Amino acid sequence: MAGKPKLHYFNGRGRMECIRWLLAAAGVEFEEKFIEQPEDLDKLRNDGSLMFQQVPMVEIDGMKLVQTRAILNYIATKYNLYGKDMKERALIDMYSEGVEDLGEMIMHLPLCPPDQKDAKIAQIKERTTNRYFPAFEKVLKNHGQDYLVGNKLSKADIHLVELVYYVEEMDPSLLANFPLLKGLKARVSSLPAVKKFLQPGSQRKPPMDEKNLEEAKRIFRIK
Amino acid sequence: MTFFPPWPNCIVLNTAGKNTEITRSVLGAYRKPKPAVMAAKPKLWYFHGRGRMESIRWLLAAAGVEFEEEFLETREQYEKLQKDGRLLFGQVPLVEIDGMELTQTRAILSYLAAKYNLHGKDLKETVRYQSARANTWFFSKLCLPIRRLRSDAAFQPGGRGGDKGRCFLALAVKKAKTRYFPVFEKVGCGDPDFLVGNKFSWADIQLLEAILTMEELDASVLSDFPLLKEFKTRFSNIPTIKKFLQPGSQRKPPPDSHYVEVVRNILQF
Numbered sequence: 001m002a003g004k005p006k007l008h009y010f011n012g013r014g015r016m017e018c019i020r021w022l023l024a025a026a027g028v029e030f031e032e033k034f035i036e037q038p039e040d041l042d043k044l045r046n047d048g049s050l051m052f053q054q055v056p057m058v059e060i061d062g063m064k065l066v067q068t069r070a071i072l073n074y075i076a077t078k079y080n081l082y083g084k085d086m087k088e089r090a091l092i093d094m095y096s097e098g099v100e101d102l103g104e105m106i107m108h109l110p111l112c113p114p115d116q117k118d119a120k121i122a123q124i125k126e127r128t129t130n131r132y133f134p135a136f137e138k139v140l141k142n143h144g145q146d147y148l149v150g151n152k153l154s155k156a157d158i159h160l161v162e163l164v165y166y167v168e169e170m171d172p173s174l175l176a177n178f179p180l181l182k183g184l185k186a187r188v189s190s191l192p193a194v195k196k197f198l199q200p201g202s203q204r205k206p207p208m209d210e211k212n213l214e215e216a217k218r219i220f221r222i223k
Numbered sequence: 224m225t226f227f228p229p230w231p232n233c234i235v236l237n238t239a240g241k242n243t244e245i246t247r248s249v250l251g252a253y254r255k256p257k258p259a260v261m262a263a264k265p266k267l268w269y270f271h272g273r274g275r276m277e278s279i280r281w282l283l284a285a286a287g288v289e290f291e292e293e294f295l296e297t298r299e300q301y302e303k304l305q306k307d308g309r310l311l312f313g314q315v316p317l318v319e320i321d322g323m324e325l326t327q328t329r330a331i332l333s334y335l336a337a338k339y340n341l342h343g344k345d346l347k348e349t350v351r352y353q354s355a356r357a358n359t360w361f362f363s364k365l366c367l368p369i370r371r372l373r374s375d376a377a378f379q380p381g382g383r384g385g386d387k388g389r390c391f392l393a394l395a396v397k398k399a400k401t402r403y404f405p406v407f408e409k410v411g412c413g414d415p416d417f418l419v420g421n422k423f424s425w426a427d428i429q430l431l432e433a434i435l436t437m438e439e440l441d442a443s444v445l446s447d448f449p450l451l452k453e454f455k456t457r458f459s460n461i462p463t464i465k466k467f468l469q470p471g472s473q474r475k476p477p478p479d480s481h482y483v484e485v486v487r488n489i490l491q492f
Contacts, residue, residue, distance in 0.1 A: 052406060069329070086337045090323060093330030098312045135311050 005030045005075075006059040008044060010219050012212045013205045014107070015068045016056040018159060020204065022072055024197035025158045025188075026079035032203065038219055072096075076155040088150045095136070095148055095156040099163050102132045106166050110208045111222075125174060128167055133178050136160060140180040146187060153188070161188040169207055265290045265335075268304065268317040270489070272482040273475045274374060275328045276316045278429060280474065282332060284467035285428045286339035292473065301489045336425040369395045369403065369433055373440075377478035378487075396441045399433065408448045431458045435468075439477060 005023060009016035011034045023030050035041050035055065045053050049064050057066045061078075065071045076082040076092075083089045105124050112120045136148070145151040148160065164185045167174050175182055188194055197204055208216070216222070265283065269276035271294040283290045295301050295315065305313050311326050318325045321338075325331045335341070376383045376391035383392060407430055434455050437444045445452045458464060467474055 052402065086334060087321065087323065089337070090325055090330055090334035093333050094311060094325060094327045097327035097330050101312070131313055135313075138308075139311075 004028075007032045008035065008049075008057040008059070009055050010035045010216055011205070012208055012216055014056075014216065017205055018103070018162060019056060019058065019068065019071055019075070021162045021197070022075050022081070022155055022158055024203070025153075025191065025194050026075065026081060027193040028075075028079065030203070035219055036215075038221055041219060072155060081153065081155045081158070083150055083154055084152075088154075091149045092154050092156045095139070096159050098132055098135060099156070099159040102127060103159075103163050103166070106163075106170070110213050121170070125171060128174050129177075133167075133174070133181060137178045137180050140184060147184070153191070157184060157188055158194075161185050161194075264288075266319040267292045268295065268319075269315050270295050270482065270486050271475070272478050272486070274316075274478075274486070277475055278370075278432060279316060279318065279328065279331055279335065281428050281432050281467070282335050282339075282341065282425060284473065285461070285464050286335070286341060287463040288335075288339060290473070295489055296485060298489050298491070332425065341425040341428070369399050369437070372398070373436060374478065377483050382480050382483060383478070392440050396437060396444055399437045400444060400447070403433070404445070404448050404451060407454075408450050427454075427458060428464075431455060431464070435459075436477075 005028065007016060007019065007030055009032070011032075020030070035044070041055070044050050044055070044057065050057055051064075051066050054066060056068055056071060057064055058071045059065075060071075060074070065074060073082070083092050102124070105120070105127065109117070109120060109124070139148055143151075147153050148156045160181075161184060164175065164181060175185075189198060196202060206212075265288065267276060267279065267290055269292070280290070295304075301315075304310050304315070304317065309324050310317055311324075314326055316326065316328055316331060318331045318335075320334070325334060372391045372395035376388040376395070379385055379387035379391060382388050431454075434445065434451060445455065459468060466472060
């Protein structure tokens with residue numbers, strides 16, 4: 001019987017958080033090995049465990065998978081969160097990519113130089129309310145179903161709900177004009193596995209603070 | 224084997240006015256009727272240049288799939304697409320295919336690769352297929368940073384030939400030589416013919432594209448990578464790819480100042 005997936009990353013959200021969300025929502029228990037020193041990362045590289053010298057890396061089913069999307073796609077396929085056919089998968093991919101585009105902007109905010117931060121935040125808010133949230137609200141409105149694709153929970157719903165939480169952390173009022181998105185968030189959040197993940201003490205990681213940022217910079221040798 | 228009543232060989236117009244062709248084998252067993260309408264060609268909406276659409280053109284060309292292109296030349300065209308609600312996130316590339324309006328480059332590539340069997344012959348949901356598919360994603364994604372640097376270079380002040388532009392391009396070549404090509408050279412050792420799962424795959428096409436565009440910037444970029452050189456020669460000679468590499472194909476040239484100007488004008492930046 002295969003062991004639990006093992007996640008290699010530093011103790012923060014970064015590019016691993018969406019993977020944690022997906023595994024959690026799929027009800028899959030996982031272990032984490034935190035990279036705490038630059039030397040830990042060096043060791044993984046020298047062992048040949050990181051194909052392109054980068055993390056996230058997930059040990060699963062005898063493989064050492066790297067590249068966030070590859071990992072997410074594998075997990076989604078394995079746990080039936082990727083639609084029932086190619087066309088549904090195309091829609092799921094399209095929606096996931098949109099979520100990722102906005103998510104990437106939010107993720108990079110802590111690294112933004114202080115004098116550019118306000119402009120960046122304004123841009124994120126603008127994109128959220130003018131581009132991304134309207135697009136997803138429209139998808140939900142057009143088919144009137146509970147989930148984005150195929151009337152069934154998929155990775156797209158999980159990624160989107162995760163994103164909604166981050167947007168709310170930034171500014172709760174941004175969700176105001178999007179009732180269907182609010183509904184999706186409530187629905188996905190009340191699924192037992194997700195509800196558990198949302199509780200304190202789970203493997204969900206908090207927002208990046210100064211200390212966490214310093215740690216990440218130190219580990220990844222970012223100036 | 225499915226059996227149908229003995230219709231004569233003829234073209235029958237159904238009520239929708241489309242052609243239905245029914246054929247009959249000599250043994251009296253009947254083949255299934257062909258689909259009513261020849262599947263429409265995919266239609267690509269983008270600027271007249273490489274950008275984010277080029278990897279999609281490569282994939283279609285390599286798979287031997289004919290496609291149509293609509294080129295965005297004015298802001299008005301772009302705004303119309305947006306107003307008509309055809310761009311989910313207001314962005315191109317857009318590909319019309321199989322009744323869908325797909326945006327997001329990776330989503331499009333993944334759909335096309337699956338449709339045209341470029342993940343390999345074995346489409347069963349086995350671990351092997353899943354891991355090959357996962358590998359394909361990350362191999363193909365590798366070329367992305369290099370591509371980003373190249374396209375960003377074109378949009379620097381002074382274009383590709385300006386100081387910043389040349390810097391970006393030099394960095395792209397450096398990354399190719401030091402981070403990405405060594406990995407592919409190593410993987411090539413284990414599997415001499417194909418990158419992923421022993422089949423001609425989407426990852427192979429992307430690697431070939433990356434190699435050729437890097438060579439445009441630095442003709443000696445493959446000098447330390449004999450297996451990649453061999454891969455390049457072999458793949459360039461695959462008939463569909465060979466055709467795409469010839470002048471007059473739908474392959475697009477490197478971005479020049481005119482292209483940069485059109486894009487800036489349409490996207491208003």
